[in-house]
Amino acid sequence: MVRDPTLSAPAVSVHDVARAAGVSQSAVSRAFTPGSSLSPDKRDRIIAIAAQMGYRPNPLARSLLRGKSNIIGVGVGDLANPFFVQTLQLLSQALESANLRLMLFPAHRSENGGSQGAEPSLQEVLHYRIDALVLLSVSLSSKLAEECRRAQVPIILYNRTTGQHDASCVVGDNTMGARTIAAHLLGGGHQRLAFLAGTPESSTNAQREAGFNAYLAEQGHPAPIREEGHFSFDASLAATRRLLVRPDRPDAIFCANDTMALAALTVARHEFGLDVGREISIAGYDDVPMASWPSFGLTSYSQPATRMVDETVRLIHALRTRAESHEEVQCPGTLMVRGSTRPVKFKGPTMEG
Amino acid sequence: MVRDPTLSAPAVSVHDVARAAGVSQSAVSRAFTPGSSLSPDKRDRIIAIAAQMGYRPNPLARSLLRGKSNIIGVGVGDLANPFFVQTLQLLSQALESANLRLMLFPAHRSENGGSQGAEPSLQEVLHYRIDALVLLSVSLSSKLAEECRRAQVPIILYNRTTGQHDASCVVGDNTMGARTIAAHLLGGGHQRLAFLAGTPESSTNAQREAGFNAYLAEQGHPAPIREEGHFSFDASLAATRRLLVRPDRPDAIFCANDTMALAALTVARHEFGLDVGREISIAGYDDVPMASWPSFGLTSYSQPATRMVDETVRLIHALRTRAESHEEVQCPGTLMVRGSTRPVKFKGPTMEG
DNA sequence: AATATAAATGAATGCATATTCAAATTGCCT
DNA sequence: AGGCAATTTGAATATGCATTCATTTATATT
Secondary structure (H helix, E strand, O other): OOOOOOOOOOOOHHHHHHHHHOOOOHHHEEEEEEEEOOOOHHHHHHHHHHHHHOOOHHHHHHHHHHOOOEEEEEEEEOOOHHHHHHHHHHHHHHHHHHOEEEEEEEOOOOOEOOOOOOOHHHHHHHHHHOOHHHHHHHHEEHHHHHHHHOOOOOEEOOOOOOOOOOOOEEEOHHHHHHHHHHHHHHHOOOEEEEEEEEEOOHHHHHHHHHHHHHHHHHHOOOOEEEOOOOOOHHHHHHHHHHHOOOOOOOOOOEEHHHHHHHHHHHHHHOOOOEOOOOOEEEEEEEEEHHHHHHOOOEEEEOOOOOOOOHHHHHHHHHHHOOOOOOEEEOOOEEEEOOOOOOOOOOEEEEEOO | OOOOOOOOOOOOHHHHHHHHHHOOOHHHHHHOOOOOOOOOOHHHHHHHHHHHOOOOHHHHHHHHHHHOOOOOEEEOOOOOHHHHHHHHHHHHHHHHHOHHHHHHHOEEEOOEEEOOOOOOHHHHHHHOOOOOEEEOOOEEEEHHHHHHHHOOOOOEOOOOOOOOOOOOOEEEEEHHHHHHHHHHHHOOOOOOEEEEEEOOOHHHHHHHHHHHHHHHHOOOOOOEEEEEOOOHHHHHHHHHHHOOOOOOOOEEEOOHHHHHHHHHHHHHHHHHHOEOOOOEEEEEEEEEHHHHHHOOOOOHHHHHHHHHHHHHHHHHHHHHHHOOOOOEEEEEEOOEEOOOOOOOOOOOOOOOO
C-alpha cells in the first residue's frame, strides 16, 4: 500500500473493469481510446460495465503516458478590467465544451523584455505538460518565452502582440479602433484632445496610441496631451485630475480602455462638475457591459470577446495538432456611440484639416 | 517511443539527474521529498545538479503515485458579480503562495437539491485527485456532494451554506448584516420597505431575507414588498420596474447584493427620475468596489473578501491534513453608509415600533 | 476451399516518480 | 576493538494507463 489507507479513495481502475468484463486491461484501455482497434460489441460491453462501476480513465496517468495533459494554462493579470473577466468566463466555458481543463495562475505584473523574476508558479505549471499557455492581460517576458519554447508549450497572447518571440496572438484591431475614435472626436468639433494612456510598454496601448496620434496628425491636429493611467481605475482618477486642472484643459479625452474611461468620467463629472458629452467628451475602448449603463453612457470601441475567445480556442486546437505554427488573428470591432461624447457635426468622416 | 518524437520535449527526468549525480533514482527522489532520509551533503549536491539541469519533479507522476495532486478545483458560477471576481483574484494569489494549483471550471447554474445533471466537466475534475473543491457562487447539489464523498474530495462552500451535506463553508454574517441594514433603513424613517431577492433557493438569499424580515417584524413593521432579481443585473432592472410602478411604491429597497442594488439604483434614477437617497433609499450587500464610486455611493454591508479567502485557504490546509472534519466559518462585515440611503434620524437603534 | 489480408486481442513494456524493503554504512558506547 | 542501533542507500515495486509487438481470429480474394 502506497497511499494512506484512511485517505485512499476506492477508485476503480482499468484492472477492476477488465476483471469484471473478463477482458484484458488493454481492451479496457482501448475501449476509451477512440480510433483504437477493438470490436464494437466488446467496446460497448466494456463501456457499459465501466459506466456501471463508475470508472473513468485517470487523467493523471493518461497525461503522464501521452505526454500531454488536456490542460490549458491561463495566466491572468488584472481582473479589475471587466473585459478580461468576461473573457475568462467565456474561455472557461469554451474550454469545457472542448473537454479541456483550465489551470489558472496569477501573473502579478505584466513584465516585459527584461529578465525580471518570472512568476514562481509558472515554472511549475509548465511541468504539467499543458497543451497551451494563454496569457490574458499579461505581457510575455523573454524568460517566459524561452521556458515555454524549451517545454514545447505554445503561447497564445490575448489582446497583446509581440514582435520578438514566436507566440500566437488574438487581438482586436487597435489601430482601426483608435483611428475611428479619433475621427469621431474630431467630427464632434473638438480642438484640444488628450490621450489617457495605459501601460506604456504594452502593445495594446502602443497601437491605440499610435493609431490615435497618426489620425490626428493626418488631419493636421497637434499631438494630444498625454497622461498615463496604467489601465488602472485608481491611477486614472489621479491622471484625469492632472489633465483637468491644466490651463489648456482638454475638451476630449480618449482613454486606452473603458476602466480608465470610467474613472475619467467619474472625475470629470463629480470632481470638476463637468457635463460629460457637452462640456467635455470622453471615449473608452473595449465596450465593457458597464459602458452601456445609463449612469455612464460611455462611447467606446468594442472588442468582440466572444469572437476573440472562439479564435483562441481554435488556435489552441490548431497548435495541438501541428506544432511550430504561429498565427496572429485580428478581430475587428465597432464604434459604440453613446452620450459621453458630443455628436459628430458632419455626416461621414471629417474632410477638412 | 511512446510520444510523438516531433513533439516530445527533452524533459529531464530523475534518471538523468541520478546518472549525472552518480546516485540512485531513489536518492534524487528523496532529495525532493522533505523529511525523507538522505544525507545533507548528498541532498545539497543533488539539488544543485538538478537545478543546473533544469530538473523539477513531474507533478503528474508525483500526483499519480501520491494519490493527491496539489490541485484545488474551483467551481465558479456568475462572474458578473464583482464580489466573486475579487474573490477569485484573491484566491488565485493565495493558492499560489501556498504552492497549490487552481483548476477552474464553470458551473452553469446553481443547482440545488434535486438530481439535475451535474456539470459534465466536474465529473472529470474529480478524477484529478484534487485536494479540495471550492464552490464560488454555486450551490451544492446532492449529486455533486455524493460524487465528492465517493472521491474523498472535501468541499468548501464560499458564501453559501448547506444543511444537508457535510461540506465546510465560509460565509459572512448574513443575518446580522441584513438586520443592520433593516435597522439603518428604519432609522431613516422609511415606511414602505421592499426586498429585492436573489436566487430564492440560495442560502445566502434566504438568510439575508430572513434576517431582514425578522428585524422588521420585531420592530412592528409589516413584511416588505418582495420581488426577485436572481442576483442578476438585468433581471433586477425588470424587478425594480415592477416595484416602482406599484401604487404603494416603496420608499426603501434592500437588495440581496450590490449587483442588484446597482440595477435598482439605475432604474430608480434614470427611468423614474427619483433622487436616490432622498426620495427613495437603496441598500445593497457585499460592498463591491463600484459601490463607493461617486456615481453610485451605494450603502452596503461589506463582506471581507480578503478575510474570507484567508479562511478558505486555511480550511483547505486543515482538510488536507485530517480528513472528515467539516467547519463553518463566519466572517463579520461592516455597514458602509453612503448617499444612496437617507441618513438615520436618531442616534443608535430605533427604539419605537 | 485455400490462401492472403485485415482486424482483434493479450502480454509485456514504459511513462516519471515515491515508497518499501533489505542491505550497507555510519556512529556510539563500553 | 567490537557489537548494537540509527541512519543512509539502492533495488524493487507500485501508481493507472496507452501503446507496441506478436499472436490469434475474422474477412476478403482467387
